[in-house]
């Protein structure tokens with residue numbers, strides 16, 4: 001990406017092993033993320049450009065001398081951050097705070113919207129999935145474990161969603177819809193999805209939402225309060241990242257409840273004072289999901305078809321069409337775009 005609305009497909013040198021812990025991965029599937037749309041709106045023009053993409057499935061093509069758990073030919077899931085798996089934060093499951101890790105597309109590491117990628121700290125980062133073919137029908141669902149499914153699940157676990165809960169989910173993008181699925185898996189009884197795009201909220205109903213609220217602002221707040229017994233929802237999962245969504249969350253959360261945010265915040269000045277969070281004793285939670293911590297946990301139900309999070313993909317494109325894929329997601333013509341090299 002060279003700036004707002006400026007995405008180009010370019011031929012670059014193949015990645016090579018640089019560190020003994022690196023692996024080279026041939027990308028089998030990648031995709032465009034809702035979070036990629038933030039720079040698509042606001043990135044200042046930059047002649048250097050930024051490699052894009054942080055969600056991928058691939059096959060290991062080569063490994064550095066210190067890689068011990070992966071072999072050439074292994075099929076792997078790549079989480080949206082790389083991490084060593086051994087530092088104090090990784091041992092706590094907080095892989096996104098890894099002392100030696102980082103994010104794709106920065107610090108000399110490429111992006112995953114590519115044919116190949118150098119993966120640092122490969123043993124700690126990649127999750128091997130045996131027995132997967134490069135055309136298996138389960139690939140889209142596996143790909144959601146790179147980010148959107150784990151992120152939706154993180155929203156729900158950070159809010160401590162449990163059996164019988166009433167949960168409100170703000171946002172009908174891929175993460176919001178998969179937060180619905182996660183809340184359902186964790187036993188929530190009532191799941192109120194706030195979103196305005198009927199085809200998306202229909203998928204939310206399929207994933208387990210019990211109610212859809214299309215209204216926004218004061219009207220939306222009143223509707224969610226009405227549906228959740230008058231005082232608001234005890235668990236609110238915010239999967240957008242813009243200020244109106246935060247204000248919506250503050251408006252619909254029940255006193256004593258939790259707001260769990262996983263939409264990357266595009267603001268730094270959200271209210272936290274007496275009138276917003278302090279007065280009603282609200283817990284504000286969330287952050288970048290350490291999806292690496294959830295892949296093994298969520299994998300079995302994906303593999304046996306109990307859940308099909310891959311339904312969030314509604315378009316598949318080749319590399320030539322990637323700039324148009326960004327446009328389609330930005331214009332809400334596509335929910336989530338899968339890239340097949």
Ligand SMILES: [Zn+2]
Nearest residue numbers: 033035055147
């Ligand atoms: Zn993503």
Ligand SMILES: [Zn+2]
Nearest residue numbers: 084087090098
């Ligand atoms: Zn670490």
